[in-house]
Amino acid sequence: MNRVFVASALALALLSACGSKESPFLPEYPAIDLLIENGQVLDGLGNDAVAANVVIVGDRIVYVGDTAFTASDLSERVSRRIDASGKIVAPGFIDLHSHGDPLETPELENFLAMGVTTITLGQDGSSPEVDSLSEWLNQVAENGIGTNLAMFVGHGTLRTQSGIGMAATPAPEDMDRMLTMLDDALKYTFGMSTGLEYNPGLNASTAELRALAKVVGANDRMIMSHMRNEDDDQLEASIAELLEQGEDARVHISHLKSVYGKGVERAEEILGILADARGSGVEITAEMYPYSASYTGLDIVFPVWAKTAEQFAVAKAERRDELAEYLRNRVNQRNGPEATLLGTDPWTGRTLAELAHEMELPFEDVLIDVIGPQGSNGAYFVMNDELQARLLQDPNVGVCSDGSPTGFHPRGHGTFARIIETFVMKNKSLTLPDAIRKMTSFPAGVLGLSDRGVLQADRFADLIVFDPVNVRENATYPDPLRLADGFDVVIVNGRIAREDGRLDDATHGAVLRPQ
Numbered sequence: 001m002n003r004v005f006v007a008s009a010l011a012l013a014l015l016s017a018c019g020s021k022e023s024p025f026l027p028e029y030p031a032i033d034l035l036i037e038n039g040q041v042l043d044g045l046g047n048d049a050v051a052a053n054v055v056i057v058g059d060r061i062v063y064v065g066d067t068a069f070t071a072s073d074l075s076e077r078v079s080r081r082i083d084a085s086g087k088i089v090a091p092g093f094i095d096l097h098s099h100g101d102p103l104e105t106p107e108l109e110n111f112l113a114m115g116v117t118t119i120t121l122g123q124d125g126s127s128p129e130v131d132s133l134s135e136w137l138n139q140v141a142e143n144g145i146g147t148n149l150a151m152f153v154g155h156g157t158l159r160t161q162s163g164i165g166m167a168a169t170p171a172p173e174d175m176d177r178m179l180t181m182l183d184d185a186l187k188y189t190f191g192m193s194t195g196l197e198y199n200p201g202l203n204a205s206t207a208e209l210r211a212l213a214k215v216v217g218a219n220d221r222m223i224m225s226h227m228r229n230e231d232d233d234q235l236e237a238s239i240a241e242l243l244e245q246g247e248d249a250r251v252h253i254s255h256l257k258s259v260y261g262k263g264v265e266r267a268e269e270i271l272g273i274l275a276d277a278r279g280s281g282v283e284i285t286a287e288m289y290p291y292s293a294s295y296t297g298l299d300i301v302f303p304v305w306a307k308t309a310e311q312f313a314v315a316k317a318e319r320r321d322e323l324a325e326y327l328r329n330r331v332n333q334r335n336g337p338e339a340t341l342l343g344t345d346p347w348t349g350r351t352l353a354e355l356a357h358e359m360e361l362p363f364e365d366v367l368i369d370v371i372g373p374q375g376s377n378g379a380y381f382v383m384n385d386e387l388q389a390r391l392l393q394d395p396n397v398g399v400c401s402d403g404s405p406t407g408f409h410p411r412g413h414g415t416f417a418r419i420i421e422t423f424v425m426k427n428k429s430l431t432l433p434d435a436i437r438k439m440t441s442f443p444a445g446v447l448g449l450s451d452r453g454v455l456q457a458d459r460f461a462d463l464i465v466f467d468p469v470n471v472r473e474n475a476t477y478p479d480p481l482r483l484a485d486g487f488d489v490v491i492v493n494g495r496i497a498r499e500d501g502r503l504d505d506a507t508h509g510a511v512l513r514p515q
C-alpha cells in the first residue's frame with residue numbers, strides 16, 4: 001500500500017466520520033447534469049410508484065433513491081434540477097412499430113410530445129431502398145435524430161433488391177442472394193419485418209418465409225410481421241403461418257387486431273392461441289395501437305390481382321365487373337363506405353360514402369374510376385372496441401403507434417397519450433404501472449435492449465416526467481396532426497429533448513445497435 005493511497009483512505013474515513021451531512025453524495029461524479037427531485041418513480045417493470053430522486057450524469061442514470069438532497073450536498077455540482085413534485089417519473093416510451101423518414105423530419109416531435117424516446121423503423125416489409133442500409137443509418141446518425149431508432153430490414157425490400165420482385169417462386173440464385181443480403185443486414189438491425197398483405201411480400205410462400213426465419217434465428221434476431229390477413233376469419237391461419245417461422249426465430253405480431261371480429265370472448269380466443277404457442281416453446285409477442293380504425297393505402301381493399309398500377313390497369317380493362325363486385329363486397333364487409341375515411345388530397349377528411357354521394361356514383365365506381373388502388377390512403381373503421389381493449393390487457397401485448405409525423409390518423413400523434421388518458425385514467429382497464437410497463441420494459445425486452453426501458457442506475461437516461469391527470473391525446477380523425485400534451489419533460493440520452501411544449505434545438509437520439 002503506497003503512501004498516497006493511505007493518505008486518501010484516511011481522508012475519506014475522516015470525511016465519513018464527520019457525518020452524512022458533510023460527506024459528498026456520489027463523490028465519483030464531480031459534475032451532475034440533471035437531478036429530478038421529489039417525483040414518484042415508476043421503474044417500468046410493473047412495480048408501484050415509489051418516492052425517489054433520479055440523478056443523471058452524461059447519458060446515464062447514476063442513482064435512483066430516496067436520499068434527500070440538501071442544498072450543500074449538490075448545489076455546486078448540479079447543472080440542472082427538475083422538481084417533479086406531484087408527478088410521475090418513468091422510462092421514456094418505446095414504440096414497437098413506427099413510420100417516418102428521419103432524414104426528412106429528424107426532430108420527430110410527434111413522438112417526443114407523446115413521451116416516446118425510441119422508435120422502430122423498417123416495418124411492414126419495407127425498409128429504405130438504398131444501396132447500403134448501414135450507410136443510411138450512419139447518415140441518420142450524422143444528420144441527427146430526435147428519438148432513438150431501432151432499425152429493421154424489410155423482407156419486401158430484400159425481395160426487390162435481390163431481383164425476386166413479385167415472383168411467387170424465386171429463382172434459386174435470387175433466393176440465395178436474398179438470404180445473403182438478410183444475413184448481412186441482421187448484423188446491424190434488430191430483425192426482419194414482413195408485410196404479407198402488401199406487394200411484393202404477399203407473393204412469398206410459407207417455404208420462403210421458413211428459409212428466411214432460419215437466417216433470422218441463426219443471427220439471434222426476430223421477425224416482426226404484418227401478417228398475411230387480419231380479417232377475423234383469416235386470423236388463425238395468419239398466426240399459424242407466423243408460428244411456423246417461430247420454430248426458428250423469435251416472432252412478433254405487428255399491430256395485432258381482428259378486422260370485423262367482435263367481443264371479449266373472441267379476444268380471449270386469439271390470446272389463447274398465442275399463450276398455447278408460448279406454452280409449446282415458441283417465443284411470440286405482439287403489439288397494438290389503441291384505435292378502432294386502421295390506416296393504410298387503399299390497395300388494402302383491392303384483390304391481389306389488382307393491387308399494383310399495372311395489375312389494376314389490366315383488371316379494369318378485362319375484369320371490370322368482377323373487380324366492381326369484389327370491391328362492393330369487401331368494403332361492405334369492412335363496415336361499408338361510411339367507415340372508409342380518405343387521407344390523401346384532394347379527398348382528405350371525406351368518407352368514401354360522402355364522395356360517392358357527391359359524385360352520384362356507386363362507391364365501387366369511385367374506387368375504380370376516380371381513386372384507384374394507389375390513389376389514396378384511408379382510415380378504416382373496422383375494429384371492435386371491446387375486443388381490442390381486451391387484447392391490450394394481455395401482458396404479452398405491447399403498444400405501437402404505427403404512426404408517422406405526417407400520417408393522417410390520430411395514432412401518429414396520440415397513441416401513447418391515449419393509453420394514459422383513456423385506458424388508465426378514464427376506462428381504468430389498465431393500471432398505470434401496467435400501462436407504463438407495456439410501453440417501456442416490455443418493448444425493450446422484445447427488442448433485446450438490456451440498457452433501456454427500465455428506470456434504474458446504470459441504464460441510459462431516457463425518461464419522462466408527467467402528471468397522468470394532465471395527459472391529453474389531442475389528435476382526432478378530422479385533425480390528426482395535433483401534438484399530445486402532458487409530458488412535461490422528455491429526456492433522451494440524458495438530455496432534455498422537450499420541455500413544457502418546447503422542443504430543444506438539438507437532436508439527442510441515437511441509432512441503436514442490437515446487443
Ligand SMILES: [Zn+2]
Pocket residue numbers: 124226254255
Ligand atoms: Zn402494417
